[in-house]
Amino acid sequence: xxxxxxxxxxxxxxxxxxxxxxxxxxxxxxxxxxxxxxxxxxxxxxxxxxxxxxxxxxxxxxxxxxxxxxxxxxxxxxxxxxxxxxxxxxxxxxxxxxxxxxxxxxxxxxxxxxxxxxxxxxxxxxxxxxxxxxxxxxxxxxxxxxxxxxxxxxxxxxxxxxxxxxxxxxxxxxxxxxxxxxxxxxxxxxxxxxxxxxxxxxxxxxxxxxxxxxxxxxxxxxxxxxxxxx
Numbered sequence: 001x002x003x004x005x006x007x008x009x010x011x012x013x014x015x016x017x018x019x020x021x022x023x024x025x026x027x028x029x030x031x032x033x034x035x036x037x038x039x040x041x042x043x044x045x046x047x048x049x050x051x052x053x054x055x056x057x058x059x060x061x062x063x064x065x066x067x068x069x070x071x072x073x074x075x076x077x078x079x080x081x082x083x084x085x086x087x088x089x090x091x092x093x094x095x096x097x098x099x100x101x102x103x104x105x106x107x108x109x110x111x112x113x114x115x116x117x118x119x120x121x122x123x124x125x126x127x128x129x130x131x132x133x134x135x136x137x138x139x140x141x142x143x144x145x146x147x148x149x150x151x152x153x154x155x156x157x158x159x160x161x162x163x164x165x166x167x168x169x170x171x172x173x174x175x176x177x178x179x180x181x182x183x184x185x186x187x188x189x190x191x192x193x194x195x196x197x198x199x200x201x202x203x204x205x206x207x208x209x210x211x212x213x214x215x216x217x218x219x220x221x222x223x224x225x226x227x228x229x230x
Contacts (some may be wrong), residue, residue, distance in 0.1 A: 007081050007117075010188065013180055014085060014145070015197075018207050019165055019179060019189040026184045026222075030070055031151040038122050043068065045117060050131065056210070062121045062222075071120050074147065074224050078105035082145045082188070082226070089144055091218035092195035095230035099143065100198040103226065106143065110228040115139040119225035126218050131211040133166055135192050136225050143226035146191050148209075151220040153183040158217030165189055168206045169196065178212075191225075 005022055013020035026034070035042060038061060045064040052057045063071060083099040083106070090097055102107055110116075119138060123131070136146060152158055163179040179187050190207040213218075 002077050002081070009086075011085055012083075012189065014190070014194070017177065018167055018194050018205070019177065019187055021179065021181065021186065022186040023182070024184050025074075025186040026070070026151070028153075029186050030185060031149075031220075034068070034070060034149075034222055035151040036124070037068065038124055038220065042121055044122075048068040049069070050129075054132070055134065056130045056132040058123065058125040058131060058211075060121045060123040062229075063118055067118060067120060071222065071224065074149075075120065075226060076103050078147060078188075078224070079106070079143075079226055082143075084114075086144050093193065093204050106141075106226070107228060110139070110141045113139065113141055115141055115228040115230050117229040118228065119149050119223075119229050121223045121225075122216065123221040123223060125158070125211065125214045125218055125220075127214055129219075130161075130213040133208040133210040135208055136223075137192060138225070138227060138229035141227050142191060144191050144194070145188055146226065147186050147188050147224040149224070150181040150183060151184040151222055152218065154181070157183075158214055158219040160213050160215035161219040162212045163187060164210050164212055165209050168208075170203060170205075198208050 010020045039143045044061040047061045049059045072212050165177045167175045193206050195202040196205045
C-alpha cells in the first residue's frame with residue numbers, strides 16, 4: 001500500500017514546506033469503518049471535550065491498546081520511511097537523538113521512559129467546532145512527524161473545517177498553510193520543529209497545526225502519532 005508513493009517527492013515536500021499529502025491512503029470503506037468506531041465505547045482509553053480545556057470545540061477519543069488493525073498497520077508501516085526522514089532532520093538540526101528503523105524498538109524507548117499510553121486518536125467536529133493551533137508532544141520522547149487522515153468527504157459530509165498549519169521562522173512573522181484534503185487523503189507534517197535551509201546553513205522553524213471552523217455537517221479525522229504518552 002505504501003510502496004505506491006514517491007518517497008523522494010514526499011521527503012522534498014517535507015523539507016520545503018513541513019508537510020506532504022498521501023492521496024487516497026485509506027479507501028472510502030476504510031474511512032467509513034474507522035469513523036463508525038467513534039460511537040463504540042470499547043477500544044478507547046479516554047475522551048476529551050475540547051472546550052473544557054481551551055483546545056477549541058469538538059471532541060476526540062484516544063484508542064487503547066491493542067489498536068485497530070488499520071491504525072496499527074499505518075503506524076507500523078509508515079514509521080520506517082518517516083524514521084529515515086526524522087534522522088536526517090535531527091542531523092541537520094544538530095540533535096544527537098536518532099530513531100531506530102523499527103517502530104517497536106522506538107516504542108520500547110517510550111515505554112522505558114514511562115510513556116505507556118497509546119496516542120492514535122479519532123476526532124469529531126460538528127457545526128461551529130474547530131481545533132486551536134497546537135503541538136502533540138506528550139513526553140520526553142517525541143517522534144518529529146505525524147499523520148492525519150481525513151475520514152469524511154468535504155462538500156458532502158461537511159463544509160469548512162480546513163486543516164491548517166503555521167510555521168514560525170526566527171525573527172519573522174508566522175506563515176500559514178491550508179492543506180487541501182479529500183476523503184482518505186493523509187497529511188504528514190512536522191510535530192514541533194523542522195530544519196530549513198538558509199544562506200548560512202540549516203536553522204529550526206516551529207510548526208503548529210489545527211482545524212478551521214466547521215460550517216456545516218460532521219467531520220471525522222484519524223490522527224496517527226508515533227510516540228506514546230505519559
